[in-house]
Amino acid sequence: MSLPKTKHKYSLQQRLVLAFGILLILFLSLTGLVLDQAYKQSVEAAVEERLQLQIYALLGVAEPDFDGSFFVPDLEEARFNQLDSGLYAFILDENGHEVWRSSSSLNINLAQLNLLLLDIEPGLTVFGNAENELQGPMSYAAYGTYWANLDRIFNFVVMESVAPTEAEIREFQSSLWLWLGGLAVFLSLAQFMLLRWGMTPLKQLAGELTDIETGKKEQLGEDYPSELQALSQNMNMLIKSERQRQSRYRSTLGDLAHSLKTPLAVISGIVQQKKRVNKNDLADVAEQVERMNQIVSYQLGRAVQSDQKRVLASPVAVEPVIKKLGDALHKVYLDKQVNLVIQLETESFFYGEESDLTELLGNLMDNAFKYCNETVHVSAREEDRKLMINIEDDGSGVPEKQRHWVLERGARADTHHSGQGIGLAVALEIIGSYGGELKIASSALGGASMQVIISRN
Amino acid sequence: MRLLLVEDEDLLRAQLVKALEDGGYIVDSSQDGELGLFQASEFSYDAAIIDLGLPKLSGIDLIKAIREAGKVFPILILTARDKWTDKVEGLEAGADDYVVKPFQIEEIKARLNALLRRAAGFAKPVLEFAEISLDTSAKTLSVAGEEIELTAYEYKVLEYLMLHPGQVVSKMELTEHLYDQDYDRDSNVLEVFIRRLRQKLDPDETLKPIDTVRGQGYRFNVPPKNQA
Numbered sequence: 001m002s003l004p005k006t007k008h009k010y011s012l013q014q015r016l017v018l019a020f021g022i023l024l025i026l027f028l029s030l031t032g033l034v035l036d037q038a039y040k041q042s043v044e045a046a047v048e049e050r051l052q053l054q055i056y057a058l059l060g061v062a063e064p065d066f067d068g069s070f071f072v073p074d075l076e077e078a079r080f081n082q083l084d085s086g087l088y089a090f091i092l093d094e095n096g097h098e099v100w101r102s103s104s105s106l107n108i109n110l111a112q113l114n115l116l117l118l119d120i121e122p123g124l125t126v127f128g129n130a131e132n133e134l135q136g137p138m139s140y141a142a143y144g145t146y147w148a149n150l151d152r153i154f155n156f157v158v159m160e161s162v163a164p165t166e167a168e169i170r171e172f173q174s175s176l177w178l179w180l181g182g183l184a185v186f187l188s189l190a191q192f193m194l195l196r197w198g199m200t201p202l203k204q205l206a207g208e209l210t211d212i213e214t215g216k217k218e219q220l221g222e223d224y225p226s227e228l229q230a231l232s233q234n235m236n237m238l239i240k241s242e243r244q245r246q247s248r249y250r251s252t253l254g255d256l257a258h259s260l261k262t263p264l265a266v267i268s269g270i271v272q273q274k275k276r277v278n279k280n281d282l283a284d285v286a287e288q289v290e291r292m293n294q295i296v297s298y299q300l301g302r303a304v305q306s307d308q309k310r311v312l313a314s315p316v317a318v319e320p321v322i323k324k325l326g327d328a329l330h331k332v333y334l335d336k337q338v339n340l341v342i343q344l345e346t347e348s349f350f351y352g353e354e355s356d357l358t359e360l361l362g363n364l365m366d367n368a369f370k371y372c373n374e375t376v377h378v379s380a381r382e383e384d385r386k387l388m389i390n391i392e393d394d395g396s397g398v399p400e401k402q403r404h405w406v407l408e409r410g411a412r413a414d415t416h417h418s419g420q421g422i423g424l425a426v427a428l429e430i431i432g433s434y435g436g437e438l439k440i441a442s443s444a445l446g447g448a449s450m451q452v453i454i455s456r457n
Numbered sequence: 458m459r460l461l462l463v464e465d466e467d468l469l470r471a472q473l474v475k476a477l478e479d480g481g482y483i484v485d486s487s488q489d490g491e492l493g494l495f496q497a498s499e500f501s502y503d504a505a506i507i508d509l510g511l512p513k514l515s516g517i518d519l520i521k522a523i524r525e526a527g528k529v530f531p532i533l534i535l536t537a538r539d540k541w542t543d544k545v546e547g548l549e550a551g552a553d554d555y556v557v558k559p560f561q562i563e564e565i566k567a568r569l570n571a572l573l574r575r576a577a578g579f580a581k582p583v584l585e586f587a588e589i590s591l592d593t594s595a596k597t598l599s600v601a602g603e604e605i606e607l608t609a610y611e612y613k614v615l616e617y618l619m620l621h622p623g624q625v626v627s628k629m630e631l632t633e634h635l636y637d638q639d640y641d642r643d644s645n646v647l648e649v650f651i652r653r654l655r656q657k658l659d660p661d662e663t664l665k666p667i668d669t670v671r672g673q674g675y676r677f678n679v680p681p682k683n684q685a
Binding site for chain 2: 289293297301324325327328331332334335354355358359361362363366
């Protein structure tokens with residue numbers, strides 16, 4: 001049972017680590033990108049909303065003169081009044097001429113901003129980015145408005161320096177990736193621990209198998225998780241049946257060797273003690289040879305027969321086996337012209353090896369063909385998970401006194417009376433190995449009735 | 458009766474050939490399946506004995522090939538495997554009976570006899586035609602209840618004719634099935650056997666059991682008793 005030393009591409013653990021790792025990286029980077037984008041968008045939207053609000057505030061207080069100049073009282077927003085505060089406001093006329101600017105924007109060079117000729121439909125706001133040498137990149141909002149009493153159009157422009165929002169975004173990004181990185185490390189660690197915990201039963205299984213291999217243990221333990229329990233139980237059964245088979249081989253070999261010694265001793269006695277061998281001695285030798293033959297057949301039959309009734313037992317339909325044997329036996333007993341009647345009430349199945357069923361029924365049906373006058377009945381049915389096969393003939397039957405003796409279990413071939421044959425002994429052995437029983441009775445046909453009953457486990 | 462024996466064990470083959478020849482059979486033997494198939498298709502046999510474990514072509518395949526070639530002579534399997542699965546496989550392949558090793562030579566002879574008799578359509582070991590009855594297991598002849606001594610060759614000729622009743626059997630066929638290949642095929646010898654058989658079976662010349670069909674051969678023409 002030593003494990004083959006072939007190198008598999010990846011171990012289970014490697015597979016899981018790799019798959020989970022790739023998934024983790026993909027998931028976290030995507031999450032990061034999405035969050036980053038969403039944050040940027042929300043910040044930009046907030047800037048636009050803020051600028052819009054400032055424009056409305058400006059509109060609310062601005063008063064034009066007849067000559068087109070504007071009077072704007074002190075604005076509530078303090079930053080408009082503080083030079084280079086980062087928040088700036090202008091009012092331009094339809095020709096791009098500046099008509100007013102806030103105190104904060106005294107240092108701004110409007111010519112650099114390309115805002116003078118903005119053609120904005122009244123009532124609409126336009127957003128954009130502009131750059132000035134001194135103040136750097138800025139976001140602006142420009143609103144066009146029609147002054148009916150002057151019959152003129154003015155553009156209200158509010159600008160804000162980008163630097164603070166960009167700093168805000170940068171700060172968000174760095175803390176975002178820091179958290180995601182931390183999460184990746186934590187999840188990786190957790191995954192490693194979970195895998196170790198999840199793989200423990202498999203490691204335990206491998207360890208126990210090694211122990212069984214080296215003889216330190218007899219069986220796998222019982223404490224496996226439900227997913228592995230079927231495996232460990234089947235493994236235990238396999239190990240058990242393998243052990244039983246081994247011990248059966250051993251005992252068969254022992255029985256074989258011992259039981260062959262008696263006839264060998266007889267023959268060796270004849271050869272050694274007699275100077276001249278006569279006809280009677282030859283008959284003795286022939287008898288011993290026949291005995292040895294029976295012993296070998298019986299013990300081989302015992303050793304070869306399977307005991308896998310529960311492990312990997314697959315259903316074998318009984319009918320085809322009976323028919324096959326019937327065809328074969330018709331050929332062998334052609335002279336007798338046996339009338340074979342097969343009666344199957346239900347479709348019956350035998351749970352075990354087909355060769356065992358063939359051997360079992362072969363021996364019993366052979367006896368029926370041999371001892372019948374002209375009729376053999378074979379019937380089979382399944383009831384309460386029990387397979388019942390009845391083989392009857394119209395021969396002289398088995399006398400009641402002999403039935404017990406015939407059925408005696410473990411009757412060894414070398415204790416059989418000559419002429420008894422080993423067929424029944426082999427059949428009994430097979431039935432026994434499946435935990436079944438054989439009943440001998442009188443058949444309504446007049447001869448013997450052999451009933452095989454095997455429960456399905 | 459000419460038999461084909463296919464067995465790869467030299468000792469066992471020699472033993473069987475000797476025993477069967479002593480029993481009055483003509484035996485051709487081969488030690489592997491391919492040679493066996495060649496012989497089976499080239500020559501005419503009354504029966505074959507085939508071991509299942511053969512080199513080159515397994516016994517089962519050999520039996521299948523013989524049957525596929527349309528040969529109907531009975532086949533007896535020799536096998537060391539006494540599991541029913543193996544027996545059924547052999548019989549399904551086209552064999553007619555089996556003998557499990559080790560065996561008594563007498564058993565082989567008895568099974569062969571039965572196969573030959575059955576192949577000729579007789580259900581019982583005693584062939585009965587009117588007053589004449591030939592016991593194929595004891596190899597004895599009786600006419601009107603009286604036992605009649607036959608030599609081995611006379612018996613062989615009579616058995617072959619009686620196993621093919623009503624059929625014209627040519628001298629050639631008789632020679633092929635009753636004598637070894639190297640036997641001097643002088644047809645006079647056959648005629649002598651036939652004449653002696655006629656005298657023994659029918660001293661008063663009332664029954665005339667064996668016809669001579671001019672230019673073709675002989676025919677056993679007594680109607681079977683009851684049914685064959």
